[in-house]
Amino acid sequence: MLRAIDLPEALAQRLMEMGLVPGSTVSAPFAAPGGDPRVYRVDGAEVALRREMAQFLTLETPEDPA
Amino acid sequence: MSPRSALALPAACHDEPPAPPRGSKARIVAIVGPPNAGKSTLFNRLTGLRQKVANYPGVTVEQHRGRVRLPSGDEIELIDLPGVYSLVHRSEDERVTHDTLLGRMPGQPRPDAVLLILDSTSLARHLVLAANVLSCNLPTLVVLNMGDELRGRGGSLDVTALSRQLGAPVVLVSAARNEGIDAVRAFLAGEVVRPLPIALPALQDVPACHKWATRMGADAGYRAPAPPMWTRRLDSVFLHPVGGPLVFLAVVLAVFQSIFTLAKPLMDVVSGAIEGSGSWLAAHLPASLLRDLLVDGIWAGVGAVVVFLPQILILFLFIGILEDSGYLARAALIADRTMAKVGLQGKSFIPLLAAYACAVPAVLATRTIEDKRDRLATILIAPFMTCSARLPIYTLVIAAFLPEQPLLGPFLGTRAAALLGLYVLGFLAAVGTARLLKSSILRSERTDFVLEMPPYRWPSFRQLGLRLVDRSKVFLHRAGTVILAASVALWILANVPRHDGQAPPIAESVAGMLGRTVEPLIAPLGFDWRIGIGLVTSLAAREVIVGTLGTIYGIEGTAESVGLQEALRMHLTVPAAVGLLVFFAFAMQCTSTIAVVRRETGGWKWPAVQFGYMLFLAWTGAFVANRITAILLGS
Incomplete structure (x- = not known):
């Protein structure tokens, strides 16, 4: 589950408009060769992000709130 | 999340005065929608060949305009606005769409009505834009596209209920299959009705908009379709750690080889026609x-240049197929790491690929790169990519000086290899220049790379x-x-x-x-x-x-x-x-x-x-x- 996005406002809003809203369930099914960038799937939408940006997304598993 | 200062955001549009009634001039209808919702397909469906591309004055956003003739004989002017997720404007595309809907675009009257096109297979996400557009209080038809895909993947929706909740008419269509388009035409021909006032969320608060959109969908009995199985299966090949890059290389090679082999017979026909008509003229006109x-x-x-039309069209055909099928986004993903090595990013790959056709649309395509330095670097290196205008002189000189011999059996001949070499040369010059720029005057700390992966779709011949x-x-x-x-x-x-x-x-x-x-x-x-x-x-x-x-x-x-x-x-x-x-x-x-x-x-x-x-x-x-x-x- 996506908990928070710690990026500048404009960028965070763009991600949220694409479906990456805090509280949604995120999976990462695919990646480019080498593992970066990675494709994040949320609500049927797929958005690719580089690691340097994805590291600012806080993810947590529902059973184990960090 | 850490607290953020409020941005200077556009006010909702309610307080704008309604557009003054126009006299005999054609009514203007704007098409608004998120990227990949099928805006252009609907636009082409409605206008056919009666369209033209221009630029908005002062900005670089391309403007597609077309005319629709109604059964009554009246005409409607249709504007295809840039794809946006919301009207909160940060990029130039978003500003153009926002300002046009508010009638603030210089030299551009406010539209009389809006066709809001949304992808029915991602309705919960796309309805966020509906909140934005409805707040403008323009007569709006909500067009839910990809209706065939929604059905095919087991999704469903109560259109009447959604229409009641949104206070605006809603139709479910498939622009690609020409289903439901008559309802769109009927809206264009009918009386314009402003949407009924409904409670809208604060547009700046994206999570609130999402909650609102999800509730709208749920209350209209929206059942989301099953995941696109074909897209997942194809991605497990095209984005496979080993298979992906191989497919990528094969695609690039296939495009280059066919520029020569497929185009050759067509070019012979064209050049034969030009030479034939030339000598006929020479023989039949008085000296x-x-x-x-x-x-x-x-x-x-002129003839020496027109001969190359088939070759240029074949190149554009391939780029069109790659773009419309959804593969281009995957290619950008695969290319990102390589592009990162020279300081660029995967998003630069799309303009650079377009630059193989022509640097002008390539420079325009750099607008999708949010990062300003990356964008400038991409603009500066784009003309190094081998554009189609170089093909005439390349093919002429290669054909004149290099005999054709098979190199890799039937797959690659000497001439195609020489051409490929020139493409590589241009690419290397571009890469070298990018490295130079990104390690000096255009150095940047972090790159903003956000790329949506659209589902794969069959490109339409139309x-x-x-x-x-x-x-x-x-x-x-x-x-x-x-x-x-x-x-x-x-x-x-x-x-x-x-x-x-x-x-x-x-x-x-x-x-x-x-x-x-x-x-x-x-x-x-x-x-x-x-x-x-x-x-x-x-x-x-x-x-x-x-x-x-x-x-x-x-x-x-x-x-x-x-x-x-x-x-x-x-x-x-x-x-x-x-x-x-x-x-x-x-x-x-x-x-x-x-x-x-x-x-x-x-x-x-x-x-x-x-x-x-x-x-x-x-x-x-x-x-x-x-x-x-x-x-x-x-x-």
């Missing part, structure tokens, strides 16, 4: 100056066809204006000063003198004054050189007796021919690109730097290539 101008000037000059018609128009328009004017001007310059009513030998004509003036500058590259004239005229556009050489040799009489290739072999050594190819790989001979770069970068500084840098590289590269070839050939 006069006008006939010479027509046959030696216009037919030879869409591709319309695009090719559009490209043909642009190309033939250039052939009919720039190249025609250059051919006529050149023919005149090559025929004055006249002595006793006779044309001078071409070397003594004004054109010849022009060529001789630049000859000392290009003599080290092995080019004579004929090529010199070509280099001067091709400052307007690269492909002009082929027309110019066609005209010069046509006047000299060599082209008619032995053909353009043979004529070239008579006047150019092999090292000089290699130098000529390298020169064209590097030089920025294209007024359209210079103009678009000036507009995009907001001044003459960058295009001037770019032109000087590329010319320097072209001259040096041609010189080095000439020497190396000469040494290799032992001469």
Whole structure:
């Protein structure tokens, strides 16, 4: 589950408009060769992000709130 | 999440005065929708060939306009606005859409109604835009596209319920399959009704908008479709750690090989028609100056360029298929790591691929790159990519100097390999320049890379066809204006000063003198004054050189007796021919690109730097290539 996005406002809003809203369930099914960038799937939408940006997304598993 | 200061955001649109009623002028309807929702498909479906592309004044966003004729005989003007997720404007695209809907776009009246097109398979996400658009209080039809896909994947929706909740009419359509489009036409023809006021969320609060959108969908009985299985299956191949890059390479190679093999028979037909009609004209018109101008000037000059239309169309066809099928986004993903090595990013890959067709749309396509430095770097290197205007001179010189032999069985011949080599050369120059820029003046800390992966879809023949018609128009328009004017001007310059009513030998004509003036500058590259004239005229556009050489040799009489290739072999050594190819790989001979770069970068500084840098590289590269070839050939 996506908990928070710690990026500048404009960028965070763009991600949220694409479906990456805090509280949604995120999976990462695919990646480019080498593992970066990675494709994040949320609500049927797929958005690719580089690691340097994805590291600012806080993810947590529902059973184990960090 | 850490607290954020509020941004200066647009107020909701309620307080705007309603658009004044127009007299007899055609009603204006704007199409609004998120990227990949099928805006262009609906636009093409409604307008067909009655459309044109222009630019908004002052900004670089392309504007697609078209006309729809209604059964009543009235016409409606349709504007396809840039794809946006919301009207909170950060990028130039978003600003254009926002300002147009509010009637704040200079020189652009406020639309009378809106077609809001959303992808019904991602409704919960896309309804966020509905909140934004409905707040503008313009008569709105909500068009839910991809209805066939929604059904096919087991999703469903109560259209009437959604319409009641949104306070605006809703239709479920499939623009690609032409289902439900009559309802859209009926809306265009009918009375305009403003949406009923409904409670809307605060537009700046994206999570609140999402909650609102999800509730709207749930209350309308929206059942989301099953995941697109084919897209997942294809991605497990196309994005496979090993298979993905292999497919990527195979696609690129296939495109290049077919530019030669598929285009060849078509080009033979076109060139046969041009030569045939040229000699028919020569035989049937009375001998006069006008006939010479027509046959030696216009037919030879314009014809030499028009021959390349099939090749350019095939290239655009491939890029169109890659784009419409959704593969291009995957290609950008795969390319990202490689692009990162030179300091760029995967998003630069799409403009750079478009630059293989033409640098002008490529420079426009850089608008999808949010990162300003990356965007400027991409603009500056785009003209190094081998655009289709280079194909005429490349193919001409390669065919004249390199015999065709199989290299890899039937898959790759020597000529395609040479062409591929030139593409690689341009690419390397682009990469080297990018590295230089990104490690010096355009260095940046973090790159904002956000790329949506659309589901795979079958490209529609209709869409591709319309695009090719559009490209043909642009190309033939250039052939009919720039190249025609250059051919006529050149023919005149090559025929004055006249002595006793006779044309001078071409070397003594004004054109010849022009060529001789630049000859000392290009003599080290092995080019004579004929090529010199070509280099001067091709400052307007690269492909002009082929027309110019066609005209010069046509006047000299060599082209008619032995053909353009043979004529070239008579006047150019092999090292000089290699130098000529390298020169064209590097030089920025294209007024359209210079103009678009000036507009995009907001001044003459960058295009001037770019032109000087590329010319320097072209001259040096041609010189080095000439020497190396000469040494290799032992001469």
